[in-house]
Amino acid sequence: MEPRNTLPEQAETPDSPPGYPVRHCFWKYPLIAGGLAALLILLGFVVGSPNTPRDTIAGVSRGDPGGAILAFTQELSGTSTSWADADSRGMGEPSQVFVLNPVSDFAALLGKAVTQAVNTYDQASPTQRQAWAGAYEQALGTITPKTTGEAASLGITPSPDYTQVGSLSGDFGPVPTLVQADLTLARAGHLEQNLVGQDPGHSLQLGTIWLYDHPAMLNYAMTGGFTDDQWGMVKERGFSVGPWYLIIPAIFHVKLPLGATGTGFVLWNLLAASIFLLVVPLLPGLRNLPRRLGLYRFVYRYPTRDTPAAAGRGRQSQATAKTNAP
Amino acid sequence: MLVDNDEAQDEPANGFQDRVAEHGRTRAVLETFAYLPPWGALFKKSAPFYAESYWYCMGGITFLMFIYLTITGVMLAWLGPFWWLTNSVGQVIKATHYWSAQAFFFFLVLHLIRVWATGAYRGRRWLNWAIGTVVMLIGLGQNLFGILARGDWESQFVSMHSDNMLFVEPFFFRLVSPANFTTDFALHVVVIPVIMFALIFAHVTLVRVQGIARPL
Structure with missing residues (x-):
């Protein structure tokens, strides 16, 4: 019978290995499967896996209350990170979601001043609200330490000095009261619960979005080298073995033009996928590269003096051997 | 083999x-x-005699790692994030899942090298090369959603960072938001594994039908 898979370029080469069949060659599989299972469980037991505890709104707000004040203020003024993607996430306005809704829900427990502040803010025009929040954000900048040295080069966002927040003066309207009330909720853990309650079908989404408004998460990531432009794609926090197999997308992101943009990154990856799919296997010249390089010599099994197959073991018949010989 | x-x-x-x-x-x-x-x-x-080599086991072992990932993944999904993040047994199962993923890509790369070095993508086998490439690419995406579904600090940070870079781009039609843990979890546990299993099944079936490529 003629081999059905013979292709024009599959000419016989001087180092072609014998192709006669070897029977019953699966006996190593259970050993490999068992050995690998044991190895993986051992690695899981001894080495473990990345498991840095997640940030919480309460923890971050207690550790850096000035950053929380800044986040709440930027959510009111419309300059927080969450405003950029609010529509695509199907969430409402960050000012409502993170500040006004929670504070309104708890206003009765937070005192008359907070209730009054909510009413004042609700009754104000959008322009007035913007002016109050903008002025307060600007004032917070005056009590924010300047970054220097490595922190400045990394782009670290410093938090306002919380001990000086009370000393700020200006036409801030009810904004300081609102953000202080929200900070009280955040530090007690009530804000996180409120956000889960606002959107129970999207567990943890709102809380995580708020945590990214706070400077702490991104600052930590930049300090530790975990952002994408710091090869963060192939790193894990607190663990030495990261997703090394993402090195090619990481190179696109860090090294290639426009790779740092979403569209550019996607296009570079699509180009790489196209090369894998079409160019490597189909392009004349390139598709024959493996034959020219001869690396297959390290892959095929060749008979040796001690090989049972060479001595005839495993052969089904001389006729089959001839048929299958390349 | x-x-x-x-x-x-x-x-x-x-x-x-x-x-x-x-x-x-x-x-x-x-x-x-x-x-x-x-x-x-x-x-x-x-x-064939020339294929009785460990190099020819790499695809099978990659599939075996997919099975290990499925077994450990079902255990993790069954008992939930609180269990795998806080319980000592859960942490070991989660770590085994993690190392199985590392092994999956390790053996996948070796399999890829073997297929390329032996020119086993030529002729009609190009279709199977293409399916395997798609499995690899989807596997990389599955890795991203695995990180997002893990529930630790890295999940939080990567969800926001990748969300800002990728998923708000019009290119993706704003289909999903990685900041949504529920979506990440459903994609990682149900949607992508089913697609991968179907593609791997097609891949293995084609290997079975077409047989091992003849030597270069």
Whole structure:
């Protein structure tokens, strides 16, 4: 019978290995499967896996209350990170979601001043609200330490000095009261619960979005080298073995033009996928590269003096051997 | 070690005693799995001499790692994030899942090298090369959603960072937001594994139908 898979370029080469069949060659599989299972469980037991505890709104707000004040203020003024993607996430306005809704829900427990502040803010025009929040954000900048040295080069966002927040003066309207009330909720853990309650079908989404408004998460990531432009794609926090197999997308992101943009990154990856799919296997010249390089010599099994197959073991018949010989 | 399909008559007898007579009892017992359902139909019972090499095991071991990922993944999904983040047994299962993923990509790369180095993508086999490439690419995406579904600090940070870079781009039609843990979890546990399993099934079936590529 003629081999059905013979292709024009599959000419016989001087180092072609014998192709006669070897029977019953699966006996190593259970050993490999068992050995690998044991190895993986051992690695899981001894080495473990990345498991840095997640940030919480309460923890971050207690550790850096000035950053929380800044986040709440930027959510009111419309300059927080969450405003950029609010529509695509199907969430409402960050000012409502993170500040006004929670504070309104708890206003009765937070005192008359907070209730009054909510009413004042609700009754104000959008322009007035913007002016109050903008002025307060600007004032917070005056009590924010300047970054220097490595922190400045990394782009670290410093938090306002919380001990000086009370000393700020200006036409801030009810904004300081609102953000202080929200900070009280955040530090007690009530804000996180409120956000889960606002959107129970999207567990943890709102809380995580708020945590990214706070400077702490991104600052930590930049300090530790975990952002994408710091090869963060192939790193894990607190663990030495990261997703090394993402090195090619990481190179696109860090090294290639426009790779740092979403569209550019996607296009570079699509180009790489196209090369894998079409160019490597189909392009004349390139598709024959493996034959020219001869690396297959390290892959095929060749008979040796001690090989049972060479001595005839495993052969089904001389006729089959001839048929299958390349 | 998948086998050459060029010669249908190469299929040897499956009798246990025949195998004992040929290779001894230990080897016959070890390879019994290849003669029983569900694996029996997957494996042919002979391979070309040149392919009886560990290099030709890499695809099979990659599939084995997919099975390990499925087993540990079902355990993790069944008992939930609180269990895998706080319980000591849960942490070991989660870590085994993690290392299985590392092994999956490690053996996948070796399999890719073997297929390329032996030119096993030529002719009609290009279709299977393409399916394998798509499996690899989807696997990389599955890795991203795995990180997002993990529930630790890295999940939080990567969800926001990748969300800002990728998923708000019009290119993706704003289909999903990685900041949504529920979506990440559903994609990682149900949607992508089903697609991967279907593609791997097609990949293995084509290997079975087309057989091992002949030597360069």
